[in-house]
Amino acid sequence: MRFALVNDVRCEAAPRLIGSCPSCLQAMIAKCGNQRIRHWAHRSRVSCDTWKERETLWHRTLKDQFPAEWQEVQMRDDSGQRHIADVRTAHGLVVEFQHSHLGANERAAREAFYNNMVWVVDGTRLKRDRGRFQQGGKLLRRVPATNLFFTHTPEACFPVAWLSSTKPVFFDFEGVRDGSQTADRHVLWCLLPERVEGLAILAPIPRQRFVTAASERAWIIPGKAVIELLTTFLRRERAVAELNARAWAYASPNERNFRRARWRRRARMR
Numbered sequence: 400m401r402f403a404l405v406n407d408v409r410c411e412a413a414p415r416l417i418g419s420c421p422s423c424l425q426a427m428i429a430k431c432g433n434q435r436i437r438h439w440a441h442r443s444r445v446s447c448d449t450w451k452e453r454e455t456l457w458h459r460t461l462k463d464q465f466p467a468e469w470q471e472v473q474m475r476d477d478s479g480q481r482h483i484a485d486v487r488t489a490h491g492l493v494v495e496f497q498h499s500h501l502g503a504n505e506r507a508a509r510e511a512f513y514n515n516m517v518w519v520v521d522g523t524r525l526k527r528d529r530g531r532f533q534q535g536g537k538l539l540r541r542v543p544a545t546n547l548f549f550t551h552t553p554e555a556c557f558p559v560a561w562l563s564s565t566k567p568v569f570f571d572f573e574g575v576r577d578g579s580q581t582a583d584r585h586v587l588w589c590l591l592p593e594r595v596e597g598l599a600i601l602a603p604i605p606r607q608r609f610v611t612a613a614s615e616r617a618w619i620i621p622g623k624a625v626i627e628l629l630t631t632f633l634r635r636e637r638a639v640a641e642l643n644a645r646a647w648a649y650a651s652p653n654e655r656n657f658r659r660a661r662w663r664r665r666a667r668m669r
């Protein structure tokens with residue numbers, strides 16, 4: 400963890416510091432070696448929150464985009480279950496950063512517990528994840544005049560384990576190299592949980608805009624508006640296809656020859 404309590408104040412790990420866990424109040428030791436980023440670990444080797452994974456530079460860099468008071472926020476449900484959210488904004492949106500593989504059951508449990516949440520998944524952990532996305536990304540279709548994409552085969556882009564998530568999942572295929580990269584060109588690819596006519600919806604968003612959105616409101620991508628947009632687009636596309644088919648059925652031989660020539664011209668231009 401990044402923060403522990405030292406004399407009741409949230410502090411970052413520093414050499415020889417002794418703290419206590421803000422969640423379970425057990426003693427924590429500051430780990431300040433060279434191998435890993437500075438962090439706090441429970442002295443008893445038993446983490447009070449089994450959902451928390453070892454923090455990497457990637458976690459820390461992304462968490463650090465948000466104010467310290469939004470990081471590692473303890474949450475509790477009606478049954479008394481307690482967990483520490485990676486980030487919980489002032490608008491109540493939880494952002495969970497996930498580096499390791501996560502089983503379907505645990506993913507579902509976290510989604511139920513945090514409720515208003517989004518995932519940010521480290522897409523650089525496995526080489527094949529990035530490669531898959533680079534290949535699968537070529538098959539995406541764009542909704543004209545928008546920054547939205549859709550596909551019948553999201554499994555060609557993303558790890559199967561995330562396809563049934565009930566929350567927006569933002570994949571980070573760029574990662575953090577030295578922690579100092581420019582954030583403006585860094586894009587997160589959002590897979591929305593909803594489907595329209597069986598199609599998966601993808602919305603790329605620059606990391607900086609992700610952070611701004613999370614700071615200003617309780618959601619990142621307006622799911623409902625996006626669904627309406629894609630629904631309208633598909634309906635319109637079908638209507639145009641139907642009109643074309645009808646025009647073809649009633650066209651004279653000359654008109655058909657003219658249309659065929661036009662298609663060939665267009666096909667050559669593509």
Ligand SMILES: [Zn+2]
Nearest residue numbers: 420422423447
């Ligand atoms: Zn603890």
